[in-house]
Amino acid sequence: MEVKLAELEGKLDATFSAADKTRKYILWGFIITVAAIVVPLVILPFFIPSFLASQGVGTGF
Numbered sequence: 001m002e003v004k005l006a007e008l009e010g011k012l013d014a015t016f017s018a019a020d021k022t023r024k025y026i027l028w029g030f031i032i033t034v035a036a037i038v039v040p041l042v043i044l045p046f047f048i049p050s051f052l053a054s055q056g057v058g059t060g061f
Helices: 002-054
Strands: none
Touching: none
């Protein structure tokens, strides 16, 4: 009975470790996805006016 209990405890620890690694991968995937979407949206308004000015758009009549 003790051997079986120790074996199950080892399997439980391995399962917990795998679940923790999976949780970390999902968290970092979420962080990278948000950064890849939000950072360009924040930076884009600063570059659009300079790009349009270099194309001659919006310089007046």
